Amino acid sequence: MFGATSFVRKVLRKSGPTIAMAPFLIYTLLGLGVPTFGVIYFAFRGEHGGWTLSNVHQVTHGIFLVGFENSIKLGLISSIVPGILGVFLAYAIQTSNSTILRRLTTTASGVLANFGGINLTFMFIATLGSTGVLTLWLNAVGLNLSNFGFDLLTFSGVVFVYMYFQLPLMVLVITPALGGLRQSWREAAENMGASSWNYWRYVGVPVLLPSILGGMLLLFGSAFAAYATAESLTLGLIALSPIQIGNFLNGNVIAGQVNVGYAIALGMLIILSITMILYGLVQRRASKWLR
């Protein structure tokens, strides 16, 4: 009796870690591993079974290639512009004397950065749609945004709306790095006769650059992969990779292209993996100054 209990205990102790980790590992295998595997598998499967490269071939040509180009362009614009503006905004907030402002903007950034999706679409329709509040204000002073090539329901609108979560995300990411700029460095630079420009050119920007690039890579990933806002804003009429995948899943498929959607998804996975690898490299460099 005693021997049996101690044996059971021994087995339990030995396999304890495995048993305890099993639910989590099985769950993530089913929820992350299997779908990812499914995407890769079907990207190389023909319409009637069998292995094929035809899906990959189609994705790298024609309208699907345009989709990737547009998505990358969208990712680049809405990472570089909010990335740079975000640094200025974060610096303006960080160097301000008002503790309340700093605390409020930190909270607001945390909230806004998590907020994409369709609610954003309708808020901006109320702002910049054809009867939107800002549209009417601008019309009243004789400005018509469409004369400047701006249309809320196309590419330019998507870029403008994405800023609403990209800018706070950049502020969140870059604020710790700005905190790492030590006052003593500035004083040392000024002691040696450096002007403000010299300080930023030779000390500030080089120290911040890895963090800024890292932040921009995160923004790129989030704009490149976003579906809900772009889909609801443009009603799926814009050629972006996520929207094209959505069209396939909604059943808008022509013969011979049944599995092309999975090849687009595979392409997105590859681009996002590269982005994250670059992020890891840049992050390692950034942490050098942030101790």
Add this chain to the structure above:
Amino acid sequence: MASLSGARYGFEEAALEDQPAPAEPPKKRRRIRWWRFVVLFLAGAYFFIPLYAGIKFSLENIAGHFSFQTIQELPSSPGFTGALALSLKLALVTVILSSLLMVPTAIYVHLKLPRMRRLLEFVTVLPIVIPPIVLIAGVLSVYPLWAKSSPYLLSFMYVILAMPFVYRSLDAGLSAIDLKTLTEASRSLGGNWIKTMWRIVLPNIRPALLSATVLTMALVLGEFTMASLDLWTTIPVWIVNFQGAANGHIQVAASMLGLVGTWILLVLVVSLDRSQSRYTRRKTGTQ
């Protein structure tokens, strides 16, 4: 703070080295102030005008006058209550599933398998790298029909989408307390494992549990990508597909309600985070 000491330094420089350009530092300072004002003003306009527009649209009748008509019409709009019920059901199931999965795993890893923390961190970041649109494509391609015909497949996937937030909350909460001492004290005083978890560990990480719950709920109630492609009419899908009002006021009103609700919840979480970190700082004292 930085600009203050910078300005003080400027005066010191003038006094100590007796440089010929004493008027320069004040000028520079004023320029910085203007620049900051412009940046903050533009950012404020960008973030507040849409908010104002959304609220104005929600509180307007078709003639353009102030009224609660749109918001009052919302509950009786066709399909709204059904969509709301589905969204709330999915949120509840997701929170329960997520807690049952993540809380024991996180506690166990913190207590017994600290070397697995890196693995856990890596796995829980993956849902940020693999976008929902790719995940749902994979799910719809490989999962059997019986799974796809149930709305709770969405809850199953939302647990994955929420993992980065949930794990980070729990990790922060568990790192803030001295888990080992607490459990050992409880065990040596005769508490069994269940009692230790229920009466000692869980109450101590209550802020983390709460913030994980709120973040998960906010995520589920706002999620559009997976729900729309899995063809379930949750609240966001309902808003996008709604065709009733020609001018879209109902859609804006529903969006703004969702948005303001989410924000209130999230602001609560952020403030809770802050009070928890303050608590930790006080506890760890000089560190």
